[in-house]
Amino acid sequence: MKCDIVLAGVGGQGILSIAAVLGMAAVENDLYLKQAETHGMSQRGGAVQSYLRLSDNPIYSDLIPAGEADIILSVEPMESLRYLPFLSKKGYVVTNTTPFVNIPNYPELDKVLGEVKKQPHHIAIDADKVAKEVGNSRASNMVMLGAASPFIDIPFELIEDGIRKIFTRKGEAIVNLNLEALRAGRKFAEANR
């Protein structure tokens, strides 16, 4: 098993919470993991990415080679496109459709989503809306993880366990909200893949 994921978003959107849950699930599954993050200047509202690599064999490079990513998991639609050079021909683009507009020249959303829909394998989900429906607008990142979960070769229960472990400090209510967000995202992806 090998799964290379480019996590994408804007500094401050908290893409690392997704990586933390998957990391926990990978460790529990005895998988090897490498995860390169963006720290420093770009965290101030700039484009950020994290390269997450999972495998049952040792992983060498912290960076994903061009054209080899299995998934681009983006919490922002324009950012999902930035990393297409990394995506393999068989890979999936899984993106939130709610834009994060903090630049004056943000392109027209229709054009952005049009490019996403050109991708042969894509899941475009309004994670902010789904998260609100579940009852916590802050859980959109877990909706996104749920939407990507059908394409990650880790038992879904382990991803759920990952959420339990990461959020346990914040109390059971928060854990359950995030679990629901995860399941809602997965349900959407399975219906729309």
Add this chain to the structure above:
Amino acid sequence: MTKKLLLGAEAIGQGAIDGGMSGVYAYPGTPSTEITEYVQENTVAKERNIHREWSANEKTAMEAGLGMSYAGKRAMVCMKHVGLNVAADAFVNSAITGVNGGLIVTVADDPSMHSSQNEQDSRFYGKFSMLPILEPSNQQEAYEMARTGFELSEKLGVPVLLRITTRLAHSRAGVETVEPMPENTGSLPKDPRQFVLLPAIARKRYAGLLEKQDSFRESAEKASFNQYFDGEDKSLGIICCGITYNYLKENYPEECPYPHVKLSQYPLPEDMLKKLEEQVDEILVLEEGYPLVEEMLSGFFCRGRRILGRLDGTLPRMGELNPDHVANALGIKVKKGEKAPEVIANRPPALCKGCSHHDTYKALNLVMEPFGDGHVFSDIGCYTLGALPPYSSINSCVDMGASITMAKGAADAGLFPSVAVIGDSTFTHSGMTGLLDAVNEKTPITVLICDNESVSMTGGQDSAALGKIESICLGLGVDPDHLHTIEAHPKNHDKLVELLDREVNYEGVSVIVPRRECIQKAARRIRAEKMKSEQNA
């Protein structure tokens, strides 16, 4: 043995604790910050009361680390690559004094300049100072090197430079850790004059350092971090420094057909490299940063074996390497993903919504408008983002503290008004001495010390300047009539404009302190307070 998921930087923090460290000394700087933060939060470090407070700058950190070594205990000093420029005086001379307790100087370089103003390669400092260098290839090795580096330092009698780059510092992987060693009990140096670098003593000690070079080489020759791997195809030999070894293995996960050397401890293991050289037609050098090894092997006239790398164009001359660069250099076909569509706009970093620097720059731009562009010198910190639209307020960003001194020099050259914009922590890092120069000469400059009570760009560490800025300025001799503090807030816009207008036109030193807590730090503080009150309820 336990397995932890750690960033490379965190692995170094854990390794240092497990290696019996008594103190970490550092100034925050990407990508090195997380080493010290890890130690600050670590339970064992708290129980043992390992020193883990931030220092005012990299030089004070380096000297304090050397002092702890003098007293016989193990210390680590951490900084980003440009921080080593600040600490260089102490660092280079620490090679002459040598150590008593083990001393590791960990420097995190930032090739590709993700968060830096240059991509200098700290291995040159190591070579220049004639010190051993450790350069881990992965997180586990980073842990091992930090853990065993103190012993190596004590055995060789000198500080050891531990060099990492951004990619390793900020990438997470499973790390196996072992039980922590006890700390040293502490002891004075056997030779009471070891640290007294009077010329007569320094000459002897320098001769000693030169003599020790063979033992450093021998140590690198025997080090398990350095390895020789044979290969069938002798048309090429490969030298992989630090993390570039991973990029080779990424391309040859099973077996590399070429003889190759994994190089993670310097000075160069000559015998190992000679063995490679004897076997192969050409040598490819993979190194992150500057072509240090490549240059050494090429020689001035390039008459020997053909050496391939960054200098001859086989690899890019600048920027960090990746598996695709290495594949290209080896003639391996690189897969290509789709091109990114043209609709994508750049998304540069920007000041946070609600940040106090917005208020400062809005007012400053108004006041400076009549004078035209080119009067504002700035510094290293979040406020450097004032260089970008919509403000485009500042005309310089060079090194820590350079705003005040460059404004002074420009004022000496006749530029009026001449304005410096510096942050609170940058001011206590390296701004104070420059302000003293200006005060002593009554140079007509206006200094804005934007005090957000935090070292924010690196994640909101405590600022050494907290609560001290006014008294420092007064102590340096700033005229109290021209020292003003104001809350940087939209409600104070008119007041700030009026104040700036008056002081910018004053022909002497004036200091204005626009102050409001970093918005990120405030948000974190409020969240933590809320969580605490909920837990107590």
